Amino acid sequence: MLELKSRRLCVLDADVDAPWMTGAGPWGTRAIANISGGTVEGERLAGEVLRSGADWFIQRADGVMALDVRAAIKTHDGALIYVTYEGRIHAAPDVAARLFDPDQQESVDPSEYYFRTNPLFETGDERYHWLNGIIAVGVGRLRPGGVNYTIHEII
Numbered sequence: 642m643l644e645l646k647s648r649r650l651c652v653l654d655a656d657v658d659a660p661w662m663t664g665a666g667p668w669g670t671r672a673i674a675n676i677s678g679g680t681v682e683g684e685r686l687a688g689e690v691l692r693s694g695a696d697w698f699i700q701r702a703d704g705v706m707a708l709d710v711r712a713a714i715k716t717h718d719g720a721l722i723y724v725t726y727e728g729r730i731h732a733a734p735d736v737a738a739r740l741f742d743p744d745q746q747e748s749v750d751p752s753e754y755y756f757r758t759n760p761l762f763e764t765g766d767e768r769y770h771w772l773n774g775i776i777a778v779g780v781g782r783l784r785p786g787g788v789n790y791t792i793h794e795i796i
Contacts, residue, residue, distance in 0.1 A: 645795065646795070646796050647778065647793035647794060647795050647796060648793065648794055648796055649683065649791065649792075649793055649794075650683055650685065650686055650777055650792045650793060650794040651681050651682060651683025651685075651686045651687065651792050652681070652682050652683065652789065652790065652791050652792070653679065653680075653681050653690065653714075653779070653789070653790045653792055654679050654680050654681075654682075654690075654787065654788075654789045654790075655676055655678070655679035655690045655712065655787050655788050655789075655790075656676070656677045656678045656679050656690075656786055656787045657674045657675070657676055657677065657696065657786065657787045657788060658674055658675040658676075658677050659674070660672035660673060660674040660696075660698075661673045661674075666699075668699055668701065669699045669700050669701040669702055669707075670699065670700040671697070671698075671699045672697075672698055672699070672700070673695055673696070673697050673698075674695060674696045674698070675692075675694075675695045676690060676691075676692065676693060676694045676695055676696070676710075676712050677692050678690055678691070678692050679787065681714055681716075683792075686714075686716065686722075686769070686772070687716065687717045688714050688715050688716035688717045688718075688720075689714070689715050690712055690713075690714055691712070691713040691714065691715055693712055693713035694710065694711040694712040694713060695710070695711065696708055696709065696710045697709045697710075704731055704732075704734070704737065705729055705730070705731045706729065706730040706731065707727070707728075707729060708726070708727055708728035708729065708730065708758065709727055710724075710725065710726050710727075710728070710758070711723070711724075711725045712724050712725075716766075716769065718768070720764060720766035720768055720769050721764065721766065722762055722763070722764040722766070722769060722772060723762070723763040723764065724760050724761065724762050724763075725760070725761055725763075726758040726759050726760040726761065726779065727758065727759060728756070728757055728758030728759065728779070728781065729755065729756075729757060730754065730755065730756045730781070730783075731754065731755050732753060732754035732755065733753075736749060736753045736754055737754070740753075740754055740783060743785060746783060746784070746785055747784070747785060749783075751780075751781075751782035756780070756781035756782060756783070757778060757779065757780060757781065758778070758779035758781060758790060759776070759777065759778060759779070760777045760778075760779055760790075760792055761776075761777070762775070762777070775794050775795070776794075776795045777792050777793060777794050777795065778792070778793050778795060779791065779792045779793075780793070
């Protein structure tokens, strides 16, 4: 039997501006939140999240928030890495109400909601070429003014 294994790649902590709400559309309520910076900390991948992209997310009618994110990382040694990911956030209605209330958000334990992403990396820098060929999964949590992911490389 094949077994799914992973190892920790990094922790990505991104600062995100307040979203612009475009309103309800045919697929749900769309919003756009610009990425304004952040950090990446890991043994093999470390640096900063550049002010470079955004999350184009949609709150679907079924209560699931669908993420569509694009960002750039500058590593501690100067490499530029493009990262894109989709993801899902969902929670019971009472948890979601607290999670998206800025005054209560910090009190919501990440175990109370589902927040997963699938980051894909792209770079031309030979030192990080290995990132172009991996699959990763991020386990996220919302925090005031941003998001935090522990990203695991699937091996």
